[in-house]
Amino acid sequence: MYSIVDIETTGNGIKGNRITEISIFKFDGHEIVDEFTSLVNPECEIPYFITGLTGIDNAMVRDAPKLEEIAPKILQITSDTIFVAHSVNFDYNVIKNEFKGIGLEFSRKKLCTVRLSRKLLPGYNSYSLGKLCSAVGIPLTDRHRARGDAHATVLLFHKLLRTPDAEPVFKTFLNARSQEATFPPALPKKEFEKLPATPGVYYFKDAKGKIIYVGKAIHIKKRVLSHFYDKTTKEIALCGETAFLDFEETGSELIALLLESSEIKKHYPKYNRAQKRNIQQYGIFSYEDRNGILHLAFNKIKMVPSPLAIFYSPTECRIFMEAFCEANGLCPKYCHLQENITSCSHYKIKQCMGICTDLAHLEAYNNRVLQAILTLKNSSSDYFLKLKGRTEEEMAFVSVxxxxxxxxxxxxxxxxxxxxxxxxxxxxPQKNTLETQRLVESFARKNSDRIIEVSQEKLGAW
Structure with a gap:
């Protein structure tokens, strides 16, 4: 037994969407055995553009029943049935969220007539309800009203049940472990099957082939699938527009991150929001206090006119300062790793060669600070990062x-x-940006064994 459903809504995203009309046909595979259709008071204003599309305005629903008043009937008519709709995830998730809002659970097995049509009626240019019904000769009246669309879906579903090979296809789609019902309705399964299980960048494209989202992954196939399971408003909207997938393997996560950043700035995809934020930089600097002691400290870059080194978070600064302080025998107190103490007792740097308790060695300590600063300034600014390639037959590299x-x-x-x-x-060749600079420098600091320095036109051990 099937319950074939269509709803009209206020159109404010999945979680903010409120039902304004619902129509349910109970169908046994041969004929309609029950029907329920009703306007619904959404308890909020209906936007003008929605009224223009559906014809449903605020006056029409003012005296209509609220969802909690008709919820028992919806539960009763859909009980022990398979929930069927055109682009089923939209209707099902709106109803599920609406029921959750009134303290009720709604859980049904589901089938999507868009995905079934793509499998059983291949070759059409569009699988929207209106265009598909017109193409296969199904009458559709009262378009964008719940009863008209639901009744047309019944006729389409009746046709799908009687197409060749319908039985195994339906069984596959109803299998709880099948991914078919999870895929975006406009996305052919072969698009997903071509994805590799390797690091790289992936692209979501709309029906016209336009890139609408760029992402990076260590395991492309698994990451793309996670988008299909995500039920946030943004992800459902993204998947609803996705008709094609593409990818580029990179061999390593770092190159995937760098390529992702470049592609986002190149294509400005509709659904990418990351990397549009400003990145806060921090700089390490030195100064001399009233006692003549040289300090090393860090602050936001706008407060540091001539930074000795630039980082992209306070944590990165602190980690670097701890290692730098220990390697050069500097005092944690005067590297501002500890504040408001008379002598240092750093949890990590156990042996202090500094002057926190003895100013007699001021000149020697300051010389050590100056030498450390000189070493920092003279560190090689030309190097390669050696990385894993896309196959066993190649190596990858990043050039600085x-x-x-x-x-x-x-x-x-x-x-x-x-x-x-x-x-x-x-x-x-790639354009350097604040984002890519941060990615490369952060990786280099954490993976010094991957650095191949360039000195006097020669490379270190490649």
Missing amino acids: VNGMYAGYGFVPSDIQVKEPTDLDFYII
Whole structure:
């Protein structure tokens, strides 16, 4: 037994959507055995553009029953049935959320006539209800009203039940473990099946092939599937527009992150919101106090005119300062890793060669600070990051020139790399941005073993 459903709503996103009309036909596979249709008072204003589409205005629903008044009838007529709708996830999730709001649970097995039609009636340009019904000769009256659309869906469903190979297709779609009902209605399964289980960047495209979302993943296939299971308003809207998928393998997460950033700025996809925020920078600086002691500290970049090094979070600054302080025998107190103390007792740096308790060695300590600063300034600004390739037969790399991200590339493993120019043929130049600079520098600090320094036109151990 099936309950074939259509709803009209206020159109304010899935979680904010309120039902204004509902129509349910109880169908046994041969004929309609029961029907329930009703306007619903959404208890909120109906937007003008929705009224223009459906014809339902505030006056029409003012005296209509509220959802809690008709909820028992909806539960009764759909009980022990399979919930069927055109683009079923929309109707089902709106009803489920509305019921949750009045303290009731709504759970039914479901079937989507869009996905069934794509499988059993292939080859049509559009699978929207109006265009599909017109193409297959199904009458559709009162378009964008719940009863008219629900009745047309009944006729379409009747046709689908009687197409060749309908039985195994229906069984597959009803299998609880099947991913079919989860896929966006306009997305052919073959689009998902072509995705690899490797790191890279993936693209969601609409019916015209326009990129509407770019993402990165360590496991592309698994990450894309997670979008289909996500029931937030944004994800449901994204999946509702997705008709094609594309991808580019990168071999490593770092290159995936860099490529994602570049592609977002290139295409400005509709559903990408990340990387449109301002990134706060922090700078390390030195100063001399009234006792003549040289300090190292960090602050927001606008407060640091000539930073010795730039970072992208206070945590990154602190981690670097701890390592720098320990490596150069500096005092945690005067590196501002501890505040309001007379002598340092840092949890990590156990042996302090500083002057926190003895100012007699002021000159020697300041010289050590100056030497550490000099080392920091003279550190190589040209280097490569050696990374895993897309296959076993290649290596990947990220190029940094004059401290700036310059691009990435892939080089065959059997190529001998001795000089920087050996990689010129393989590099894919990229524009440096604040985001990519942050990604590269953060990775380099955490993965020093991946750095191949460039010195006097030679490479370190490639």
